[in-house]
Amino acid sequence: MSGWLDGNFVSVIDGVAFGLLLFTIAVGLSLVFGMMDVLNLAHGTLYLAGAYVAYALSDGTLTGLLLALLAGALVGTMGGAALTFLTQPLARRGHLDQAVLTLGITFIVADLLSAAFGADVLPTDPPEVLRGTVGLLGHAYPVYRLVFIAVAAGLALLVYLVFERSSLGALVRATVADRDMVRALGVDIRKVLYGVFASGAALAAVGGVLGAPILGPGPGVDETVLVLSLVVVVVGGLGSVRGALAGALLIGQVQTLGVALLPEYAPFLLFGTMLLVLVVRPHGLVASAVRA
Amino acid sequence: MSPSATAGTAGTTTRRRLSATAVAGALAVAPFVLGPYAIGTLSRILVFALLVLSVNLLTGLTGLPTLGQSAYFGVGAYAAAITATRITDIGVLQLLVAAGVSALVAVPTGWLAVRARGVVFLMLTLAIGEIVYSAAVNWKSLTNGTDGMSGIPPVVPLPGMPALELDGLVYFYVLAVFLLLFAAVSRFGSTSFALALRGIRDNEPRMRAIGYPTQRYALTVYCGAAALAGAAGALWVSVQRFVSPGDAGFEIAALALLAVVIGGSGSMPGACAGAALVWLTRDYLGNLEAVAGRGPLLLGLLFVTAVYALPRGLAGVRIPRRLIRRRTA
Numbered sequence A: 001m002s003g004w005l006d007g008n009f010v011s012v013i014d015g016v017a018f019g020l021l022l023f024t025i026a027v028g029l030s031l032v033f034g035m036m037d038v039l040n041l042a043h044g045t046l047y048l049a050g051a052y053v054a055y056a057l058s059d060g061t062l063t064g065l066l067l068a069l070l071a072g073a074l075v076g077t078m079g080g081a082a083l084t085f086l087t088q089p090l091a092r093r094g095h096l097d098q099a100v101l102t103l104g105i106t107f108i109v110a111d112l113l114s115a116a117f118g119a120d121v122l123p124t125d126p127p128e129v130l131r132g133t134v135g136l137l138g139h140a141y142p143v144y145r146l147v148f149i150a151v152a153a154g155l156a157l158l159v160y161l162v163f164e165r166s167s168l169g170a171l172v173r174a175t176v177a178d179r180d181m182v183r184a185l186g187v188d189i190r191k192v193l194y195g196v197f198a199s200g201a202a203l204a205a206v207g208g209v210l211g212a213p214i215l216g217p218g219p220g221v222d223e224t225v226l227v228l229s230l231v232v233v234v235v236g237g238l239g240s241v242r243g244a245l246a247g248a249l250l251i252g253q254v255q256t257l258g259v260a261l262l263p264e265y266a267p268f269l270l271f272g273t274m275l276l277v278l279v280v281r282p283h284g285l286v287a288s289a290v291r292a
Numbered sequence B: 001m002s003p004s005a006t007a008g009t010a011g012t013t014t015r016r017r018l019s020a021t022a023v024a025g026a027l028a029v030a031p032f033v034l035g036p037y038a039i040g041t042l043s044r045i046l047v048f049a050l051l052v053l054s055v056n057l058l059t060g061l062t063g064l065p066t067l068g069q070s071a072y073f074g075v076g077a078y079a080a081a082i083t084a085t086r087i088t089d090i091g092v093l094q095l096l097v098a099a100g101v102s103a104l105v106a107v108p109t110g111w112l113a114v115r116a117r118g119v120v121f122l123m124l125t126l127a128i129g130e131i132v133y134s135a136a137v138n139w140k141s142l143t144n145g146t147d148g149m150s151g152i153p154p155v156v157p158l159p160g161m162p163a164l165e166l167d168g169l170v171y172f173y174v175l176a177v178f179l180l181l182f183a184a185v186s187r188f189g190s191t192s193f194a195l196a197l198r199g200i201r202d203n204e205p206r207m208r209a210i211g212y213p214t215q216r217y218a219l220t221v222y223c224g225a226a227a228l229a230g231a232a233g234a235l236w237v238s239v240q241r242f243v244s245p246g247d248a249g250f251e252i253a254a255l256a257l258l259a260v261v262i263g264g265s266g267s268m269p270g271a272c273a274g275a276a277l278v279w280l281t282r283d284y285l286g287n288l289e290a291v292a293g294r295g296p297l298l299l300g301l302l303f304v305t306a307v308y309a310l311p312r313g314l315a316g317v318r319i320p321r322r323l324i325r326r327r328t329a
Helices: A002-007 A009-036 A043-057 A062-093 A095-117 A143-165 A167-177 A179-184 A189-211 A221-236 A241-261 A263-280 B003-033 B036-061 B069-086 B091-113 B118-138 B167-189 B192-209 B214-240 B250-263 B268-283 B295-309 B321-328
Strands: A133-136 A139-142
Touching: A009 A043, A009 A139, A009 A143, A009 A167, A009 A189, A009 A221, A009 A241, A043 A062, A043 A095, A043 A189, A043 A221, A062 A095, A062 A189, A095 A221, A095 B118, A095 B250, A095 B295, A133 A143, A139 A143, A143 A167, A143 A189, A143 A241, A167 A179, A167 A189, A179 A189, A221 A241, A221 A263, A221 B118, A241 A263, A263 B091, A263 B118, B003 B036, B003 B167, B003 B268, B036 B069, B036 B167, B036 B192, B036 B214, B036 B250, B036 B268, B069 B091, B069 B118, B069 B214, B069 B250, B091 B118, B091 B214, B118 B250, B167 B192, B167 B214, B167 B268, B192 B214, B250 B268, B250 B295, B268 B295
Parallel strands: none
Antiparallel strands: A133 A139
């Protein structure tokens, strides 16, 4: 077993990095749908926008990366606010209309982005100080991915603390449980909705900035990211931070180990995992009380 | 239902039959009037309309919003392409193989999908579609990867008939299969099984309570819709004589769902009109010089406009009552 682990050590750590990337993206999708009942199929587009921001602002310095992170967070926040505004009138008409609207937005933004940046996948390099590799238990491993793992784990912890441990998180969860009661307490529900949507979107765009060197910007990436996040959310269980984390880490491993071990059958492994999880636990790994 | 409403329905049925005959007639003479490019487009619209009818069976009739019907369209297309290149160029056999293989693939995938309803169903079907797409890309020994499969021989509709080399003749083959399947789906719409599906859409707990095995019904219609999508995939191969992973991709699934929503969920002529509108926007408007290459942008604008402006789709657009009354008075 240790021999197997040794042979696939790099893939397993890559899986952790990819899983944390998926978590950063998917947690916003999960919260916006699970808590606020808004289906956002433009979620992958937010990642793509963030990745293009990273490409545009990356100049090989750490300052460039930090600027890109700020710009990405700003783009994401504004995108999330715009999406809240656009989906609000459809709230009563059901999810199908939300799906069509957000798909339309996906088409429009993807077309504008490929008009601006071209139709090729753009390689995005991490800042110079973070290039190169370090020794990790006898394996050479890229520095950027290790830094990424640390940053993404920090983000995951932050999201967990805010949503599950702070009074702000309690307010959001209370809004999910009983909208009318929270409104009766004098809270403006729309502000909660805008806040959750905008922060979820900002996380996806920041994921795009950080993830650009791993899954770089290009046409079709929005769709890949959307599907992976949906799988994460379905496997993990809708509407909970812990579910998104569990689902993301599992899918991250399946994707990287699957590609490393059985490249031709990797897509079926993804489906097989989803099938297996949903047969054993129909509501995902971490079931939560969601009005679905 | 009031007596006047019943009389209205009878009138509508006659009018519907008349307009269906008119549309079929217009489609039949189209090759004598239109150029080869237009005929090629029309063939593709008919194929796409079959896929949209398949989505409509699930989304419009049963209330299961699917973003994965491109999966069965793609499976059917690849099955037909493999049959055509390795076994037989007989069109009917390709159609049967494609429909059969798609239905078979739908058994396990559909079993997973129909465990869920609503948005989770949509998410699962989207994931199924994406997995079939990446299988088409990665399973190179079978699908030839991103290069796609070319060199597919021209289709021979029935044994003993000549191979259809000309686009106009392929169009008639596609039209014949389309009309046949459209009629079949129409008939299916008035069976008691279809009524039960409507019941599942409107109030599933009640249907379950009065003894309908709703889960089994949902899986059955799922497999039937997959067979229809697979047949459409086989026709697609006869028209294009080429198949690539893009044909099984997300864009096709999204367009098919949009066509159903634009057409007005549940209405079959509406679904076909929606299919034509969506396909023309993508293929024709996207090629106009002023907006060359901006097809996705126009489609996106169509999606957004449709959602806000046509809450009940094309089939829900009604001439204001006042005008009708004035005319009948």
